[in-house]
Amino acid sequence: MSEQLAQRLCGELTKLVLVDPHTHINPHSPASKTLADIMGYHYYTELAHSAGMPKSHIEEPGLDPKTKVGRLVESLTNLDNTIQVSWLVELCRKFFGFTDDRITPANWESLYDKAAAKMAEPDWEDQCLKQSGIERVFLTNDFDDPLTGFDSSRYIPCLRTDDLVFHFANPAVRERLTRATGIEPTSPAKIKQAIGKLFEHFTKHGAKACAISLPPSFSPQPPSHLTELESRFNAAFIDQDLATTGLTSIRSQGQEFIFWTIAEFCAEFQLPFDLMIGVNRRVYPGGVYQGQDLFDQRVSLIQYKELFNAFPQVTFPISVLAQVSNQELVSYSWIFPNVVTNAHWWYSNIPTYIELDTKARLQAVPRNKQIGYYSDMYKLEFAWPKFSMYRQCLARALAQDFVVARKWSEDEALALGRQVLRGNVESIFKV
Amino acid sequence: MSEQLAQRLCGELTKLVLVDPHTHINPHSPASKTLADIMGYHYYTELAHSAGMPKSHIEEPGLDPKTKVGRLVESLTNLDNTIQVSWLVELCRKFFGFTDDRITPANWESLYDKAAAKMAEPDWEDQCLKQSGIERVFLTNDFDDPLTGFDSSRYIPCLRTDDLVFHFANPAVRERLTRATGIEPTSPAKIKQAIGKLFEHFTKHGAKACAISLPPSFSPQPPSHLTELESRFNAAFIDQDLATTGLTSIRSQGQEFIFWTIAEFCAEFQLPFDLMIGVNRRVYPGGVYQGQDLFDQRVSLIQYKELFNAFPQVTFPISVLAQVSNQELVSYSWIFPNVVTNAHWWYSNIPTYIELDTKARLQAVPRNKQIGYYSDMYKLEFAWPKFSMYRQCLARALAQDFVVARKWSEDEALALGRQVLRGNVESIFKV
C-alpha cells in the first residue's frame, strides 16, 4: 500500500524538470561518446579493481575504448548487486534501448554499438538532458578556468577552491594563480588581492557558487597572526617539506588564511559556499584513478563553529561524507540560519543511507533549507539514474512519514518533494 | 497490515496514564496562558530564526503576546514539515478545537482567541493533565529552589546540578549556595558539606532524582589530589579567567570533585543520577534564547567507566544527545547493572531516530532497565503531542519486531510497552 503510494508520488516527482546543483561536467564535452566514457566512471573502475581486477588491466596505456569496456564487463558479475551498477543498467535501458537486466560478456558488444550510434547523433547532449528532465547544470571549475566557449545559461560556473587552500605550496598552482590574475601571490595581501580577482572573474561569468572539499581534520579558525604569516611567508605557504598537520602549525594557519579569505569574498560577492566535509585523499595510493580516497568518521561540524558565526551573511550548503555526520548536519541546519543541507555525497549516496538521512532532514530541518540532491556526475548520462534513485528514496519518505503517518494529502507531500528537488536550488543559489 | 496493527497497539497504549520523568515545568505556572507561551517554546523561535526570521523580530523587547504569535505564524510556511510544528498543530487540535491541518496567517487569530479562552478556565491545568493522560510530572529544580508552594504529590522535585559543577566559578552561584545552605563553600570540605545540605533539603521535599547535562568532552575521574585542590582552591574553583579545558587542568579537577561529590550523595540518599550526555552550550551565540546549543558526536560512554564502576549502588538513567551514541547506551545498559536507558533527548527526539533507537533497546536491553520517554516540556500542553509521537514509534517497533517477527501476542507486546512507558519509571525512580 505505502509502496504503491510511493510509486505514485515518484511518478509525479519525475515530471518535474530540474537544475542539478553540483556536477563535474566538462561543458565543452558534456555527454559521453562511447560506453567507455560511461564505464570509465570511477565507480566502475574502482569496484572492478576492488572485486579483483588488477589496476594495470583497467588502466593499461593505449587501451582502446571497446577493449576497456569488454574488460570491465567481465567484473560486472561481481558487482551487479551494487547500486552503482544499477545506475549503469538503468541508463542503458533509458537511453540506448537496452532490454536486458544485466550487461554480460554475451550482450555488451551490441549494447556498445547501439550506444555509440545514439551518442553520435549531433543533438545527443540535448536529447539526453531532455530525457533526463534536467535543464541547467552546475559545473566545478578550476580557479583559472577562462569560463568561455560554453552556454552559461545551461552550464552554471562554480568556483572550486581546493587547489588554493590545500595545494598552494605547489609552484604550479601559484603560477596558475599568477597567470589567471596577473598578481604574484607573494604576501598575504597579494593572495587576498588575487583571490578577489578570481571572484570578479567568476561572478562576471555567471558563477552561482563557490565550493571546496575538506579533510576530516580541518577546523578553520579566524586568521589572527597576520604578522607571523607575513614574516614566515615561506613556512606558511610555500615550503613543500613542511609537516602540514596540526592546527597550530604555521602551515595550517596559511591554509586557514586562504580559506577564510575565500569565505570573505563569498560574503562580498554573495555566493553560497558549498562545503563538502570529510574526505581523506589518497588513502589507497595503489587504487585506480579517482578510486583512492576514503574517510575518517571522527569529524564534527563543531569544527566549523567559528566560520558559521563569523559569516552570517554567507549560506553554507553542506555535504557530509560520513553518514554518521547526518544528525549533526540536521541539527546545525535547524539552529544556524546560514547552514543548509546539501544532498547525499559519495559514500553516503546509497539508498539505505539516503532514506535515513532524508527522513531525518524532512522531520527536523526547515523545508526551505534542504537541497535534496545533486548528481556529482562527470557525464550527462548519469543524471537520470542518480536522480531516479534519489526520487525513489524521497518518495518513500514522503509516503511513509507524511501521507501515512501524518495524514498529509498527496498534493501537500508532492509540494514538499518539489521544493527540495528544485525550489530550494533556485532560491538558495539564486538561479 | 503491520501499520494497522501498530495503530491498534498505539490506541491501547494511549489509555495508560503516565508519570513524566523529566520536564522543565514551573510548578507555580505549569500551563500556558496564551498561544505565545506555547509558540515561545525554543523549538518554534529557533526554527523560525533558522528559516530566515531575524532574532530581533522574534525577541523584540516589549512585544505583546499576540503580535509575537502573529510574527511566528508567518514562518510556519517554512516549518510545517518539521515534527516540532506537528506537535503544535496536534495540541491545538486536541485542546483548542482547532480543525485545520495548518496554522496560517488566515486562521491563527481565531485560534489564538479560542486557546486563550480555554486556558483562562480556572481548572485548565487539571483538564490539560487529564486529557493528556499524565498524572505526575518530574521537575528540574535549581539547587537553591525552596521547593514550597506547590503540590509535590503531582510535581516531583529533581535536583539539577549543572550550575554547581560547571558554573561554580561564578560568584552568583556560590552566593546562592551559601544562602541556600548557610555554608560558605571556601574549601573542598565545605563544598561537600553544602552539597550534602542540598540533598537533605531536596529529599525532605520529595525529590526523586538528581540530574545534570554534560558536555561531550567531560570524562570524570575520581578525585585524587585533594591536597592540591585545597592548596590551589582559587585556581580549581574560583578564577574566572582560567582556561578550563583539558582533563589534567586544575579547573577540571575542581569540576570533577564537585561532580563526584554529587554522585556520592546520590549513593547516600539513594537518588538516581540522570546524566544527559553530550551538549555543547552556546555554539551559536547569535541564536535566540535556548536556541544556541549544539553538539559534537565524538563522545563515548567509556568516559564514564570510572563513575559506573565506582558507584554500583547508584542508578544512572542516561540520555544521549547524539544518535550515534545510542548503540553505546544500549551496550553499556546491557552490561552495567546501574546504567539504564532514558528516553530520546532533544536532537535525537525525532521519529526517525526514536524508532531506530527504540528497536535496538527493545532487542538488547533488559526490559526493566528502559525508561521509554520523557517530554522535557516547559509547559504542560506539550506532554500530549510528544508522548503521542513516542507512542507511535514504540507501537511500530512492538508491531514489527515482536508481534510480526517474533510472534508475540498483542497482549505480550502491550505489557512490554506499558513497562517502558510507565512501569520502569515507577520502579527506577521509586515513585
Next chain:
Amino acid sequence: MSEQLAQRLCGELTKLVLVDPHTHINPHSPASKTLADIMGYHYYTELAHSAGMPKSHIEEPGLDPKTKVGRLVESLTNLDNTIQVSWLVELCRKFFGFTDDRITPANWESLYDKAAAKMAEPDWEDQCLKQSGIERVFLTNDFDDPLTGFDSSRYIPCLRTDDLVFHFANPAVRERLTRATGIEPTSPAKIKQAIGKLFEHFTKHGAKACAISLPPSFSPQPPSHLTELESRFNAAFIDQDLATTGLTSIRSQGQEFIFWTIAEFCAEFQLPFDLMIGVNRRVYPGGVYQGQDLFDQRVSLIQYKELFNAFPQVTFPISVLAQVSNQELVSYSWIFPNVVTNAHWWYSNIPTYIELDTKARLQAVPRNKQIGYYSDMYKLEFAWPKFSMYRQCLARALAQDFVVARKWSEDEALALGRQVLRGNVESIFKV
C-alpha cells in the same frame, strides 16, 4: 506482501548447508551436556546480572548445573524481550521439543531434563550439526594449541593472536610460546622466528585463518625502529609496569612489531587475517565472566591505512564492534581489494543493526567480498538460532531492496543470498 516474500526467501536460504567461519567451539567438547552449558553463555549471565542478579548468585563456586539454571531462569522475566533470549527459546523449541513461548519457573525443570536426555545421546553432536544445517566450523585456537585429537575436516583451526600482541609482557605467554616452538623469544628476530614456527604448525594442521581482536585505540604502523626495539627489548616487550598507551611509546612499538610480523606471515602462508576491531577489555571488572568488555565508538579504519597498503596480498575479513563503523567498513571494502566485510559482531549482532548493515553492504560492496555471518558460538546449539536471525534479516533486505525495489527475480536474489551465506566463505578462506 514483502513480508511474505521475505519469509519465502528465508525458507529457501534455510535449505543451504553452511560453513561457520568463526566460532569459539572446543572441538573436544563441541556440544552442550546440560542446559547449564547453554545458559552459561555469557549473554545470559551478563544480562541476568545487568537486570539485577548479583554476580555471586550466578558464579557461586560449586554451584551444580541444575541449580544454576534455576537461578538464571528467574531473571528471564526481565530479559524475554532480548534477541539473545529469543535464541535460547528457539533452540529449545528446535532441539528439545520445547513447545512454550517462554522459559519460566513453572516449566524449566522438565525442559532441563528433556534437554539433558537429548544431549546425552551419543550422536548428539552430529544430530545438532545436521539439524542446524552446518557442516564445517572454524575454531579459535590458542597459539600453542597442539591441534590434535579432533576431526579437522569438520573443525577448521584458526590461529588466534591476541595473546601474542597484547599480552606478550605476561611471562606465562612467553613461556607458552617457548614451549610451543622451542624458541625463547629474547629478541625481535627470535620473536619473528617463533611466530613463523606457529604458522608452520597451524597451516600443517589445516588452519585457514589467523585472527585477532583489537582495541579502538590500536593504529598499527610499520616497524621502523628495529634497533631501538632490540636495544630496549625489555621496555618494548617485557616490563609489566610500563604505561602502554600512546602510539609513540616503546611498548606500542613492541605490540606493532608483533602485529606486523603476524601480518607478514599471513602473506607468506597465504592466510586471511581476521581483524575484529574495536573492543575495550575489562571496562566493567565487576561483571560476570566474559561480561566485562565494551567499546568506544570513536574508532576509524583509517587507523589501518598503512596495513592495508602494505599487504595487498593478504585478505583482511573485518568485523567492527561499533555499528557506526559499518559505513567505513562498506567504503573501505568498496575501495581496497584486500578488505572484505565479515559478519555482525557482538554488540552489533542484533536485528536492527544487522538489517541496516546488511542493506548497505549489499548495495555497495562487490558481492564476492561479503562474508554474511558467523555464529561466534561456544557451543554448537547456538548456530541454529543465530544463523536463523541473520537469515531473516538477509531475506528481508533481499526482498525489499532487490526483488521489490530493483525487480530482481527471486532466484537472482537467492543466488546473492547464497553467495554471502556460503559461497564467499569458501572462496575467501579456501575451504
